[in-house]
Amino acid sequence: MTSPDPDATSKAERISAWIDGELSEDAKDRFGEEMGKDPSLRLEADLTKAAWDLLSHLPKPEPNPSLTQKTMTLLQFGELGVASNTSAKKAGQSAIVMIGLWWTGLVMLLLGSFFATRAMTGIHSRTTDSKEPFFWLDTASVRPEIRSDTEFLKWLAAPDRFGSPEP
Amino acid sequence: MPAISESSARLSVLDPDVALMLEVRDGSPEAFARLMEKHQARLLGVLVNWSGDRQEAEDLAQEVFLRVYQTRAKYRATARFNTWLYTIASNLLRNHKRDSRLRKAASPLPVSESGAIGPLRHLSSADGGRQESSADSPDGEELAKAVRNAVAGLQERQRLAVLLNKFEDMSYTQISEIMNLSEKAVKSLLARARANLREALEPIISPTSGERRAKP
Known part of the structure; x- marks a missing residue:
């Protein structure tokens, strides 16, 4: 260049x-x-x-007679729109806050009720110690060689376990 | 209600539109309607000749006035009202052109039947017969078309400077404020625009010059 x-x-x-x-x-x-x-x-x-x-031959257009009116109408709607948008925004924000408060209250109430009930009734969550036998019978202390319930039952059922039957 | 400073009051006397705009700033829709009535024809003239599309120019004019109203709170009476008006218009045109370029990048430019080029492609058909034609005879129409094409052929900034100077009779100082340029840059911009216009319109203003050039 x-x-x-x-x-x-x-x-x-x-x-x-x-x-x-x-x-x-x-x-x-x-x-x-x-x-x-x-x-x-x-x-x-x-x-x-x-x-x-x-350049005096350039077009000098006459404006559309309704241009002012149309613009003024748009402005009125715009102003209303701005006003209504603002109100709607504020109302929306209030509604969200109220719903949030309601939900928080409800959750707090449920949690409170749960812990209160638990404290009063003494219900505890189940322990995970599932190996605990249903009957408190320490088979190992009776006969150490017995390792299962079946063996224990067989041991119990032995004919002379509790003495010989009366004639 | 904001107080009017001494300088604002003085400017209001020099330019009655400043007083009207101060009323608009204070929330007077009637003053705004009066300002619109007063300026819309010249603004539309600038926009039609800048864009070349009557409908587009009307939409732009409306957008300019809407922005004037929406930004009324920021108005300070430090210059003539039309400086404020055309500063808003100039910013809008810059953004509009950028958006148009993005749109045009996606779709090719249609070729008009009238042969008008560039931004004035719609003027001959889409003005809806509402424009005051300076062309009463066929020769006048040809001349008007040549002038429109010459203006359309100018670079965007040159075109805007020319239209502000021609339609609004603006000084270099005002144009420099509107276009955010130095006065020296405006002077140079207008000089180049005039040289380009002269070149484009030479066959009309000096029909023999083309022949002279053709002959060795």
Whole structure:
């Protein structure tokens, strides 16, 4: 990309400022003198101004007569919408807080009831000591060689275990 | 109700729209409606010529006014009202163009039958006959089309600067505030825009120049 010629840029900017009336009085006089001496500058300035003046052919559309009304209606709805949204948000937040409080209360009540009942009735959770025998009979202390209930029953059923039957 | 400073009061005298906008800031919908009535034609002129689509320009104009109202609390009377109005418009156009680019990246640009290029492709058909045409004769229509195409061919920032200068008669200082540029940058922007316009419209303003160039 080539950089623009500084002289050309400066000239174009001066022509542009001259058209816009943005040159100071001194600068305007100097530019006028320069154009008098330099016909090519005069031509360039005139062509640029002529092109600029053609912009008066750009469309100047008439706005839709209902634009103001439509915008005002939108604004009214917008304001109401903002208001109702805010109210709805606040109401929603309150409802969530209330539901949260209700649930917390209910859970606390249930937990309280559970522990109170437990304390009063003495119900404990079942121990995991499932190896504890149903009957308290230490078979090992009777006969150490007996290792199972079946062996113990066989030992009990021995014919002379409790003496011989009476004749 | 916010107090009006001395400088605001002075500006209100110089620019009656500042006083109206201060009323809008204080919650007067009537003042807002009056501001809209006063500025909508020129704003629409800038937007139609910037976008090239009448419907799009109307939507943008409405959006600009909605934003003026929505941001009324932030308004400070430190400049003319139209500087505030077009600053909002300029920001909106920047965002709008970015969004349009994203949309266009997804779909190819349709070629119009009128031959209009760029953003002015819809102007000749979609203005709904509501625009004040500067072209009464067929020649006038051709000329108007050439001018529209020349403006459409400008870079977006150049186009906006040109339209603000032409439609709102804005100074370099005002344009620089609106477009968030230095005055020097605006000066350069307008100079390049004018050079481009001259080049595009040369066959009309100087019909012999094209022939002169063609001949060795």
